[in-house]
Amino acid sequence: MKRARQDIISEVRAKVPALNLRMNGEPLVYLDNAATTQKPSQVLDFLGDAFVIRNANVHRSMYELSDLSTTAYESAREKTRSFINAPSRENVIFTSGTTASINLVASCFCQKFVGRGDVILIEGDSHHSNIVPWQIAAQKAGAEVKVIPTDVMTGGGRSGRVAVDELESLLSDKVKILAITQISNITGLHNPVGEIISAAHSKGIPVLVDGAQGIVHSPVDVQAMDCDFYAFSAHKIYGATGVGVLYGKKDLLEALPPYMGGGDMVETVTYQKTTYAPLPLKFEAGTPNFIGASSLLPALEFAEYLRNGETGEAVKEEEKEIIAYMLDKLSAPGIELYGKPSAKEEKTPIFTFNIESINAGDLAQLLDKMGVAVRSGMMCAEPLLNSFGVTSALRASFAPYNTLEEARVFIKCLERARMMLS
């Protein structure tokens, strides 16, 4: 017999203790998942245990405790590999987050392959992590950063969608790398990543995909996508903070110079010369955040549980209803929603908007007092927000464990706050 969706969703929520918190006396409605997600018990237990039964430095010692630690670390790497369908563990590098992953590529790739007069192409809907590292690297190399505009920048619309038709003219011989975003943390729109990558590849230009939001809201197969680099953070997909992943194609990773020097990334060291360890350790200098990184194993298992079987079906149904409900409510007069989809499939449950003549920070403060946690401000995407002509906005971002009922509470509280502030 098929179980009711309600029961399945309740079961999901029971696995995430933070969802039962109360804030300011009200049940917490946590809608800041694009910033970070709440953790399921299986991750919490795993982390707690790790400090007792798997706490020894990885890759270096002969004793059993160290073996247990190294095994957990490498099991998480294997889990990550299969989760994104990378060909080998050599393609999966642990970093401290999406930002660190992008910085690594920006720094090492530009040092080797980018020179004076070259162009690095980024996207107009990027967050700061996929803009600033490129600016820094470009400055060092004497290169220029150019932007694939959004429809807001070209005057073609107000959705914040990347204007893919501009791409062809921007992909000149001077472009050495293209850094794009799978799903914008402001608009919540899926970018046509496949189309962009094949356009770039037809000119021999490698592509980095920022998957900070993408990894949460869509299945990722890096081989099918054919991206050259893919970056994401563990904490946005139910894992520990301070851990990120960089996927890279093997030949590219091997061609790059090392990023940081230190222990674990070396083969032999003399005072004069060092040879580097093979992939992936070449890019993991020093003691890695091995306990945090190991949490990717239970975290990605939880992500799979949310995607597959009857749970996956129930979560997908709920999400569809949340998106339809929110799009309807946020199309009310006086509200501007950034990232209106032209087709349903394009939209993930990330909703960034402003209410006419009301400050987003004011709304967020009142919502907080009603137990609703949302983000206000720039969301680390100042250029995109500015292109909409605003300096701040309100963002409600849902995770697969959020419910339609929570969306209703959010809208009710938003209406109350709006009334108080009008």
Added chain:
Amino acid sequence: MTIKEIEQQIVEEFSLFDNWMDKYQYIIDLGKSMPVIDEARKKDENLIKGCQSRVWLDCREEDGKLYFSADSDAIITKGIISLLIRVYDGHTPDEILESEIDFIDTIGLRSNLSPTRANGLVSMMKQIKLYALAFKEKQASGDKYSVEDVQKNVIRALKQVFDPEIPVNVYDLGLIYEIKVGEDKNVFIKMTMTSPTCPMAEDVVNDVNNAVSDAPGVKGVQIELTFEPEWDESRMSEEARLELGLM
């Protein structure tokens, strides 16, 4: 009332509310009823930048006491500012500098003061004390300067103000007809424009006002704009004429 007494009064007012939403409604109402700041005063130099809301704060002195006006694009921030102004308004720089206010904490708005909220409140409290410090130093320095010193300082300041269309300062251009420095170090300036239809007149007068106000020893400034007699090139200094290639 002293700063402490006003604080106490605010704390008592807030103790009447037993839930958050009522407290916030009160703050929102305060924000809405706050006098609107003069647009001319909402200039960038008075802007205190925060992440989520913008706050402008202006300060003037009268008889040794400071008076503040402010604005923000966030109404809750504005409401809290109005409480701050109520506490500080009409007090001397010394009283403000010595005060340790804690009512924001006491009435439960502490989170508004956390730096991560970044709504400008922390910077604003700092700015209020900075204004107090600046006015205090100015008062102290006022006694140091003679009327002649102040006269020289005013001229030096005027030489830093440029006509928007001619690359010569207003003093050498001969736009300043009269400078009177009183015993109380209040400064009176009579000035003109190169043409009665000058579209930038207001900006130039503002610039002169700001420059002279900031000159060491100056207590207050009063400016009179006149077109009698009308300005002509003969009023320019030799330097000015040289600069413009008229000599």
